[in-house]
Amino acid sequence: MKIHPTAQIDPKARLGEGVAVGPGAFIGPDVTVGDNCVIGHGSHIEGKTTLGANNILHPYVCLGTPPQDLKWHGEKTELIVGSDNVFREFVTINVGTPTGAGMTRIGDRNYFMISSHVGHDCEVDDEVILVNAVLLGGHCKVESGAKIMGAAAANPFVTVGKMSYVGGLTRIIRDVPPYMIIEGSRAEVRRVNDVGLQRAGYSPESIGSLNQAFRKIYKRSRELNRLKAFDEIEADRNASEEVLYLVQFLRRSLQGMHGRYRESLRKH
Numbered sequence: 001m002k003i004h005p006t007a008q009i010d011p012k013a014r015l016g017e018g019v020a021v022g023p024g025a026f027i028g029p030d031v032t033v034g035d036n037c038v039i040g041h042g043s044h045i046e047g048k049t050t051l052g053a054n055n056i057l058h059p060y061v062c063l064g065t066p067p068q069d070l071k072w073h074g075e076k077t078e079l080i081v082g083s084d085n086v087f088r089e090f091v092t093i094n095v096g097t098p099t100g101a102g103m104t105r106i107g108d109r110n111y112f113m114i115s116s117h118v119g120h121d122c123e124v125d126d127e128v129i130l131v132n133a134v135l136l137g138g139h140c141k142v143e144s145g146a147k148i149m150g151a152a153a154a155n156p157f158v159t160v161g162k163m164s165y166v167g168g169l170t171r172i173i174r175d176v177p178p179y180m181i182i183e184g185s186r187a188e189v190r191r192v193n194d195v196g197l198q199r200a201g202y203s204p205e206s207i208g209s210l211n212q213a214f215r216k217i218y219k220r221s222r223e224l225n226r227l228k229a230f231d232e233i234e235a236d237r238n239a240s241e242e243v244l245y246l247v248q249f250l251r252r253s254l255q256g257m258h259g260r261y262r263e264s265l266r267k268h
Contacts, residue, residue: 067120
């Protein structure tokens, strides 16, 4: 273990083997840091925060700070982070709230670029990239493999579907369909994320079936008539797993207000 003498580590904090802590870093009493984590200088970890192994915090990362929610009054909530994540400079992630899940959860192998923010009660799955200055409001969920480009901002309770791609500066007020590219100040679905899917190893057949579903859902039917397209796709015995998940996701989004499924789970 390599701890700089100017680091402030509470005696009650639990640090695994091989942890390195840089100058001026702070680690609070309810923090658990897994093996081989690197805590950059000036970084700050507080609250009931648990880090898995091999996480890298660049300078001035803030994890486990209180939620930016006026309904929070000091309740014991938490932040749980998996393994092999990279947090670049000035990333901020808050703990959960009692009116949410009680925790904010980060999975494995994610990359959070400079000044990105994950709000309270969010869930970020695995292998997600948040580019510089991406903002996730409270209660959002980002599914595995999604990539959100610089300065995009998500409304609270939004779900960003797996393997989707969100263009820079996009205003995300509705759920982002899996496997799709969206962009714009009024975000619109543009096309299938062909390149991202190819790089992730999806077969040409799976990508082709998603393109067929895209044309049927977004090109051939108006929004009010998409339920008919969903029924037709689900009735096809040859529909791929990815296409069926896309339709399931879109149906679920209709259950919440303003096209946000997680609104239906909201505790008032």
